[in-house]
Amino acid sequence: NAGVTQTPKFRILKIGQSMTLQCTQDMNHNYMYWYRQDPGMGLKLIYYSVGAGITDKGEVPNGYNVSRSTTEDFPLRLELAAPSQTSVYFCASSTHGRDRGSYEQYFGPGTRLTVT
Amino acid sequence: GQNIDQPTEMTATEGAIVQINCTYQTSGFNGLFWYQQHAGEAPTFLSYNVLDGLEEKGRFSSFLSRSKGYSYLLLKELQMKDSASYLCAAYTGGGNKLTFGTGTQLKVEL
Numbered sequence: 001n002a003g004v005t006q007t008p009k010f011r012i013l014k015i016g017q018s019m020t021l022q023c024t025q026d027m028n029h030n031y032m033y034w035y036r037q038d039p040g041m042g043l044k045l046i047y048y049s050v051g052a053g054i055t056d057k058g059e060v061p062n063g064y065n066v067s068r069s070t071t072e073d074f075p076l077r078l079e080l081a082a083p084s085q086t087s088v089y090f091c092a093s094s095t096h097g098r099d100r101g102s103y104e105q106y107f108g109p110g111t112r113l114t115v116t
Numbered sequence: 117g118q119n120i121d122q123p124t125e126m127t128a129t130e131g132a133i134v135q136i137n138c139t140y141q142t143s144g145f146n147g148l149f150w151y152q153q154h155a156g157e158a159p160t161f162l163s164y165n166v167l168d169g170l171e172e173k174g175r176f177s178s179f180l181s182r183s184k185g186y187s188y189l190l191l192k193e194l195q196m197k198d199s200a201s202y203l204c205a206a207y208t209g210g211g212n213k214l215t216f217g218t219g220t221q222l223k224v225e226l
Contacts, residue, residue: 031212042120042203042216043159050212058213090158094212103147103212107158 002026004108006091012114013081021076021111023091031094032074033058033105034066036087043090049074081115088112118142120217122204127223128194136189136220138204148180148187149205149214159203162189191222199224 007022025032030051035043045058049068063085065077074093078085092105119141128134140148147166151159165171165180165187177190191198201219208215 033213035216040218040221042205042218043214044216045213048213059215103207104149104161104164105212105214107160109158 004091004093004106006089006108006111008111009109010112012116013078015081015083015115017081018077018079019081019113021078021089021091021113023074023076023108024072025074025091025093025106025108026072027093027095027106028071029093029095029106030071031105032068033092033094034064034074034076035090035092036060036085037090037110038087046076046089078113083115086113086115118206118208118215120204120206120215122202122217122220124218125221125223127225130194130196130224130226132194133190133192134194134222136191136202136204136222138187138189138217140185140187140204140206140215140217142206142208142215144208145182145206147207148178149207150176150178150187150189151203151205153201153203153219155200162202164207194224196224196226198222 004025033048034046047066049055089111091108094105122138150162153159163178170179175192203219204217205214
């Protein structure tokens with residue numbers, strides 16, 4: 001199992017450019033999440049999905065879009081990049097079973113994005 | 117709304133014990149997670165408390181009081197590799213969502 005994988009690892013964007021951050025998990029988890037983490041801060045939830053075809057906004061969704069066409073993939077789209085979107089982006093996944101340990105979220109390695 | 121508070125920084129000595137506190141005010145609270153995050157890396161799971169009391173796992177223990185909205189992470193026999201940020205996160209239902217605190221940066225010194 002590779003777990004949660006993210007590409008790219010690093011990216012520099014110019015203001016106004018667009019890009020898609022890729023996230024894939026091979027654990028057959030139904031829940032997936034996108035977070036951003038600014039320096040010295042905790043993680044803020046951008047969007048989440050409870051299954052293929054279902055997505056919902058988190059705490060800081062403005063400027064982002066997501067889709068979930070398969071269980072495995074949950075891409076994050078930035079349409080018009082702004083300097084305020086400079087951050088580290090983490091994708092995570094979890095399952096939801098009777099074992100309380102199954103609520104744990106597994107994180108990908110992150111994408112470090114700079115918008116200049 | 118959701119609010120989680122934890123100290124910004126702590127310093128402790130190798131071999132000692134340190135307690136990192138977390139207080140929370142959240143709606144729909146179901147449990148409390150602790151994650152460890154080394155600089156430049158992803159968070160990794162440490163513990164999950166859903167019932168009141170202490171959960172022990174090796175050198176790490178975590179405590180929860182639901183009535184007081186309070187949790188702590190206890191690290192024993194500190195090692196240099198324990199220098200990291202420790203994130204407290206409240207679990208709410210409806211999508212398995214987590215609300216994270218800003219993290220406590222722990223520095224272990226000789």
